Amino acid sequence: xxxxxxxxxxxxxxxxxxxxxxxxxxxxxxxxxxxxxxxxxxxxxxxxxxxxxxxxxxxxxxxxxxxxxxxxxxxxxxxxxxxxxxxxxxxxxxxxxxxxxxxxxxxxxxxxxx
Amino acid sequence: xxxxxxxxxxxxxxxxxxxxxxxxxxxxxxxxxxxxxxxxxxxxxxxxxxxxxxxxxxxxxxxxxxxxxxxxxxxxxxxxxxxxxxxxxxxxxxxxxxxxxxxxxxxxxxxxxxxxxxxxxxxxxxxxxxxxxxxxxxxxxxxxxxxxxxxxxxxxxxxxxxxxxxxxxxxxxxxxxxxxxxxxxxxxxxxxxxxxxxxxxxxxxxxxxxxxxxxxxxxxxxxxxxxxxxxxxxxxxxxxxxxxxxxxxxxxxxxxxxxxxxxxxxxxxxxxxxxxxxxxxxxxxxxxxxxxxxxxxxxxxxxxxxxxxxxxxxxxxxxxxxxxxxxxxxxxxxxxxxxxxxxxxxxxxxxxxxxxxxxxxxxxxxxxxxxxx
Numbered sequence: 509x510x511x512x513x514x515x516x517x518x519x520x521x522x523x524x525x526x527x528x529x530x531x532x533x534x535x536x537x538x539x540x541x542x543x544x545x546x547x548x549x550x551x552x553x554x555x556x557x558x559x560x561x562x563x564x565x566x567x568x569x570x571x572x573x574x575x576x577x578x579x580x581x582x583x584x585x586x587x588x589x590x591x592x593x594x595x596x597x598x599x600x601x602x603x604x605x606x607x608x609x610x611x612x613x614x615x616x617x618x619x620x621x622x
Numbered sequence: 623x624x625x626x627x628x629x630x631x632x633x634x635x636x637x638x639x640x641x642x643x644x645x646x647x648x649x650x651x652x653x654x655x656x657x658x659x660x661x662x663x664x665x666x667x668x669x670x671x672x673x674x675x676x677x678x679x680x681x682x683x684x685x686x687x688x689x690x691x692x693x694x695x696x697x698x699x700x701x702x703x704x705x706x707x708x709x710x711x712x713x714x715x716x717x718x719x720x721x722x723x724x725x726x727x728x729x730x731x732x733x734x735x736x737x738x739x740x741x742x743x744x745x746x747x748x749x750x751x752x753x754x755x756x757x758x759x760x761x762x763x764x765x766x767x768x769x770x771x772x773x774x775x776x777x778x779x780x781x782x783x784x785x786x787x788x789x790x791x792x793x794x795x796x797x798x799x800x801x802x803x804x805x806x807x808x809x810x811x812x813x814x815x816x817x818x819x820x821x822x823x824x825x826x827x828x829x830x831x832x833x834x835x836x837x838x839x840x841x842x843x844x845x846x847x848x849x850x851x852x853x854x855x856x857x858x859x860x861x862x863x864x865x866x867x868x869x870x871x872x873x874x875x876x877x878x879x880x881x882x883x884x885x886x887x888x889x890x891x892x893x894x895x896x897x898x899x900x901x902x903x904x905x906x907x908x909x910x911x912x913x914x915x916x917x918x919x920x921x922x923x924x925x926x927x928x929x930x931x932x933x934x935x936x937x938x939x940x941x942x943x944x945x946x947x948x949x950x951x952x953x954x955x956x957x958x959x960x961x962x963x964x965x966x967x968x969x970x971x972x973x974x975x976x977x978x979x980x981x982x983x984x985x986x987x988x989x990x991x992x993x994x995x
Contacts (some may be wrong), residue, residue: 519676519829520830520831520900520903520960521829522830522900522957522958523691523905524900524959524960524961524964525905525906525963525964525967525968526982527963528963528967529963529964530963531959534658540871543790545823546782546803546821546826547782547803547826548637548826549782549783549806549826549827549828549958550827550959551823551826551827556914567959568868568961568962569958569959569960569961570963571750571751571785571786572786573750573782573785573786574851576785576786576787576788577785577788577789577791579791584643586721586962586963587751587786587893587962588751589748589955589959589962590954590955590961590962590964590965591954591955591956591960591965592907592951592952592954592955592965592968592969593952593955595962595965595966595969596954596969605962607748607752607955608910
């Protein structure tokens, strides 16, 4: 936003927890279409010699875009929103993690939605 | 009786952002619809590619209040930017007005169609995560707006952040339209189009810079403000009962001062931690908040130690950092890089830690009050 701003704060590479994601990729099934590279918001995949490889597994945020757009279904991931409030709400209601966005009563809790 | 609603022109409807309803059936178009474009199936509303002050004010208000933004929508349907024809590209977005505005302002150098699908007024990313920005709604909307009769090509351009909800192959199979994903930031669309709908890896990457983080803090803070006011009133009344009505002003200031450590802990968790996020050398959001919360507590004690007892110091150390930690942990939901698995793992340790620390703190306070030491 400001010129001369420390390079570390500009386009900083954020890192979350290591070795936790449920991302699984079966390279034998890969047809090299490049969809995963196209849709991933964190450049987890890279195409190398007509096949995809995972170049940064820990950068995965489990959004599920890759799995959803992989034609041979070589990618699986347990997609979900990484939202502490949503997880808490789900636990309290005995459901899957939920933002409560759809719940007209829970307007205050839905800060994650927009 | 004036009926502005043509067959496929999304006319104004009562309750939609920017619309007002006069009596009977006179429907007034919102200010961002500036004309119409004629197509094989009739007139399509043409939208402005410049945002007005009202549009920008609306986006700003969305950052501060849940109630406002949950009703900030446009009617789903087909719209025109510039003067598109049957060969012009089709961009898809949700019907949250902020998303819609952001897209149209970045299409100003193009003649294009915008198909706004019904995401119930939710932004593209969240809707995609929930499936509302999804294959089914896209395919249905294509049919509803008779897209195949408006354009002769069969290409759809989707926002990349809609991908978690959309199977491109399914959309093609069910509608005949091939999906291509435009880069994350709409402002890269002109360059993307010039390069023949190709994006660089940098364009495909989501960022979370200082401004991105800062803009998310008001919405986290606003709901807490209510609780702070109520908390203040309760503590004030308790203090007043103890001191007597004559001491009204003194009690008022006293209560304000009592709340400062808590107010600080809240601001540290909801605003400071997001600001300093990448600089704090731990990965978990809860610990980032806890560390900053401890620093705040130390800072406060350092300034107030002449006025507070050692018992209060212990209580602060036990109760304040968990408050900051909890609020910082909630920022995971607004962040762009936390995985569900990671947050679950983080919470597995952080929640018990917070409960234990606050629990001991409250216990200590209770014992102090009851035993009176």
